[in-house]
Amino acid sequence: MLFRSDKVLSQFKQEAVEEKKAAGKKFKIGIIGTGWIAESHIQSYKNQPDVEIVAAADLIPGKAEKFMERYGVTGVHFYKDHKELIDNEPDLDGVSICTYNTQHAAPAIYCMEHNIPVLLEKPFTVTLEEAEAVCKAEKESSAFITVGFQPRFDANMQEIKKIVDSGVLGKIYYIQTGGGRRRGIPGSTFIEKSTGGIGALGDIGCYSLDMVLNAIGYPKPLTVSGYASDYFGKNPKYNGKDADRFSVDDFAAAFVRLEGGIILDFRIAWAMHVNTPGDTIIFGTEGALRIPSTDCWNGSVGGPMTLYHDVAGVQVDTVIPILNNTKGGLFDQKIRSFLDAIATNGPAPVPTSQILYNQAIIDGINKSNACGHEIEIKFAD
8 A cells, every 4th residue: 555655656657657658659548337327537638548448347348348449449358347447457557436426435535545647436425424535535645636617618607716816806795606507307316325326416506516616716714504305316207117126316405604704595407397496606796697507517607697787887698608618528638637737647637626525515404404494514633
């Protein structure tokens, strides 16, 4: 087991990665979990000229082999789980973790213990306690973890942060955000607590939270008053035969107090009797920004944004046109940013230090819903 304090071995590994890139050699990548999200990973890795998929693991026997065969990837070593993969692949440069939500933490921690950089699919984890354990392992490692939020690379999402950072909105004091689908409950393992862990909150809610929290600098969440329900998921009228096994949330809402005197009003849904719970609006003392964003998890905003501000005493509405992405697909950019970070030994493109707060809010909503009142979010020292 290797730790950050082992300076010599860490230095040798980083020098080897730098030499590999300089020599034009390929990054050796492993994939842990070969379900549907791994399909996007393998496609994007195949789009990178300097990547070789060398290993894959899945808990279901034969699944990883069929997965690689379907995508025409050869020369791959197959393993029964993440431990066997890491233990038998000493030359790995990085790993994508694409497991069930409930299985995110264990392989991430094991990779950190062996100094293997990780691209961890969202949601970060299921609980705050798991997220803190992963962050602790990362701090003790010479490697890094980046979390899979590809909308971060969208030009319009980046424009939101630029607008906030410019100061044109003044002091941010209130934000309403969220999104949802009138009907859009997924199937597969997403809807079972044993595998998905959390429902709409972890599947799409984390994206809505990241959009606004990243824009305002990820302030620490202090308290949460949360609510979650499963009225649609458990009803055969809306969810057919999957209703019997549905055991997560399909709707959630929360009132969150953030550091800096900021209030966050949040709601998310897989299903509801309306086509949107409303646009995202960032309220500031000098202006406000309206963002059509009911399905921001698809990678961008839902239409032109509007900046409301005063100019020379006149109330002005400035429409901000949709920006085109000129750097390729967002998922390809996510994969490329991970590879580039491996080559420089970080920093992580989407760091866990930020997404820890995202996960704390999600966890806080569930805990507040369970006890029926507002709770304080408590972090480990």
